[in-house]
Amino acid sequence: MCRFIHSIAASSLAMIDGSVDALLTAMTCMMTAAASVIEAALTDEAGTASMGAQQSAMRRQLCAMSVAHAEAVVAAAAFQPAPSDIDVAAVLLGAIWHGPSALASSPPVQQALQSLAERLGVAAEGSEAAAVAALLHREPQPGDGLELAQAAVTRSCAYLRCANLAGEGGPAAGQGTSSLRCSKCKVAWYCGTACSHGDWRAGHRRMCGALGSARLAGQESTGR
Known part of the structure; x- marks a missing residue:
């Protein structure tokens, strides 16, 4: 919807x-x-x-x-x-x-x-x-910014303004054949290039580093 x-x-x-x-x-x-x-x-x-x-x-x-x-x-x-x-x-x-x-x-x-x-x-x-x-x-x-960014990247397409009704990657992030992952933070997934670029301009560029750091910290805490 x-x-x-x-x-x-x-x-x-x-x-x-x-x-x-x-x-x-x-x-x-x-x-x-x-x-x-x-x-x-x-x-x-x-x-x-x-x-x-x-x-x-x-x-x-x-x-x-x-x-x-x-x-x-x-x-x-x-x-x-x-x-x-x-x-x-x-x-x-x-x-x-x-x-x-x-x-x-x-x-x-x-x-x-x-x-x-x-x-x-x-x-x-x-x-x-x-x-x-x-x-x-x-x-x-x-x-606040990291909390919102972490909520958004739970979706199969992290771009909240995604209008792609047909090409979404899948029911969970990274499960679709067309899914793209941010190469910098390796956390955010998108249904295509247009959404990855749109989200970068919409604010992912400000939170990309923090998301990546949080991912690494989580891996270290679990011993991965």
Whole structure:
């Protein structure tokens, strides 16, 4: 669904009245369903070490979904006709709720929150407007960029704005025949050259070294 929204944005197609709201509703339902399934799995009986690794992987997948979800909401908010600010705020808040804490401080999300706060104005406590205003006061932390980058690279294509609906590498990073891996950090995977170049310009160039260092540190800690 996230890739579908980005493909629409890339083609500059005009949307039919109500269709953007339907897309946002569908995204919310999918994220809620995924979070419910993962929560049920995580609250199941604690098992072997392999089960612990599986649970950790599921948490990373949910974080990756939430980061991509937030990027797609920001793209959908620019569609014409535009969805209601209340709907955009509710869907964006859902992505932040399920995602890494750093998501609220990422530049595109902060810009979207600022615009929403200005348009929604002051509202009663507990409303979307109050929640948006509260998130605007989160102080960025030193590790925010790495946390978001690590969430993104969990996907089969690490470029969050990927609009390639047909050529994605596979269900997990590096499992597709057309998958490309960043030659520098050896962590991020992409479905093709266009996405690898796009992600480099979008911010991977700033986090590539940190991702590579984190990979090496993880290998050393496990004795690999």
